[in-house]
Amino acid sequence: MGEADWRAINATTAVLAAVGILLAAAFSRPWGERIPAWPIVLPVWVGTGLLVPMLVLAPILGPAAMSRDGQADSSTNFWVYEQVFVMISLVGVGIGLPLALAGYARSRWPEALSGPTECGDAPGNTRALQTTVARLLCAGCVALGAVKLFWAVGGTVGLDPDKLEHRDMWWHLLSASTGVWALAGTWGLLVLTNRRGSRRFFPPMAATWISSGMLFSYSIYSLLTHLGDDRPAPEYDLAHLLTGLAGTVLGVLMGMILLLVLHDRRRALRENA
Numbered sequence: 001m002g003e004a005d006w007r008a009i010n011a012t013t014a015v016l017a018a019v020g021i022l023l024a025a026a027f028s029r030p031w032g033e034r035i036p037a038w039p040i041v042l043p044v045w046v047g048t049g050l051l052v053p054m055l056v057l058a059p060i061l062g063p064a065a066m067s068r069d070g071q072a073d074s075s076t077n078f079w080v081y082e083q084v085f086v087m088i089s090l091v092g093v094g095i096g097l098p099l100a101l102a103g104y105a106r107s108r109w110p111e112a113l114s115g116p117t118e119c120g121d122a123p124g125n126t127r128a129l130q131t132t133v134a135r136l137l138c139a140g141c142v143a144l145g146a147v148k149l150f151w152a153v154g155g156t157v158g159l160d161p162d163k164l165e166h167r168d169m170w171w172h173l174l175s176a177s178t179g180v181w182a183l184a185g186t187w188g189l190l191v192l193t194n195r196r197g198s199r200r201f202f203p204p205m206a207a208t209w210i211s212s213g214m215l216f217s218y219s220i221y222s223l224l225t226h227l228g229d230d231r232p233a234p235e236y237d238l239a240h241l242l243t244g245l246a247g248t249v250l251g252v253l254m255g256m257i258l259l260l261v262l263h264d265r266r267r268a269l270r271e272n273a
Contacts, residue, residue: 019043020093027104044101045255049213050221051094053177058087058094060173111266113202118195122267126260127193134193134257138186140250144215145182147243151235152176158239166234178218178247185211185254192261201265208258216251219244 026032026040054061105112121127147158152175156164188207191197198204222233223244233240 020047024100027100032104033108040104044097045209045213046217047093047097047213048101048210049215049217049251051090051097052210053181053214053218054090055094057173057177058091061087061170109262109266111269112205112262115201115269117191117198117201117204119201119265120268120272122264122271125264125267127264130193130257130260130264133253134189137250137253137257138189140246141182141186141189141211141215141254144243144246144250145179145186148175148179148182152179158236159234160236163232163234166232171234174218178215181211181214182247182250185215185250189254189257192258205258205261208254212251212254212258214251215247215254219247219251223248 023040023043026035032040102113150157151159152172159167184207187197188204188211191204192201192208222240235243
């Protein structure tokens with residue numbers, strides 16, 4: 001408990017809790033709609049990217065975390081029971097945060113949640129740029145997703161033979177989750193930019209939002225945890241660095257394309273109103 005990384009994790013948790021309290025106030029008070037968009041969008045984008053995928057994994061990762069902590073420190077069960085509260089909080093916020101965002105966006109940005117995918121184009125739109133960049137990003141997402149799923153099902157290309165024992169349940173599930181969400185984001189991005197594949201705007205928008213946030217936040221988390229020696233990654237250092245950087249860059253650029261789509265959509269709906 002006296003190590004620097006333990007103190008840093010708790011300090012970060014306290015900061016994130018403060019951000020969560022401020023977001024809750026902004027979502028529920030009239031002044032919340034008057035503040036700039038980025039203080040709302042950025043933390044919620046990262047938060048939903050982290051927590052929504054965790055909703056699916058929590059029933060498995062929770063017991064796995066308890067078992068691992070119990071094996072790491074057999075002298076006390078304190079850390080084992082702590083995982084119960086951690087998983088409850090992750091699931092609770094993972095459900096509450098998207099719902100709160102949906103209510104807030106319904107009032108401030110209703111065009112992001114409803115309506116058909118095809119809404120026309122306003123003069124000066126960026127659709128050509130969106131389409132070109134989206135195709136490149138989708139190729140990157142397919143490649144990253146294929147690598148992650150290959151590792152998740154037992155593939156060893158790109159893994160250090162001396163570290164294969166570090167492929168625990170956490171690593172397999174997070175690799176599979178990253179691969180699935182990368183492919184989901186590919187579908188969402190193609191639908192948003194080509195406007196074919198879904199009549200309703202919300203499903204591809206939500207898939208792209210969560211996928212981009214997930215790729216960014218989990219890649220950053222993976223790169224930062226790799227700096228320590230307590231839980232070494234089974235990948236070669238270069239493979240770990242390349243997949244982490246790829247996820248980070250893809251997530252950021254996917255989020256930027258989504259913002260362009262929403263900006264053009266809002267202009268087009270206003271002009272057609």
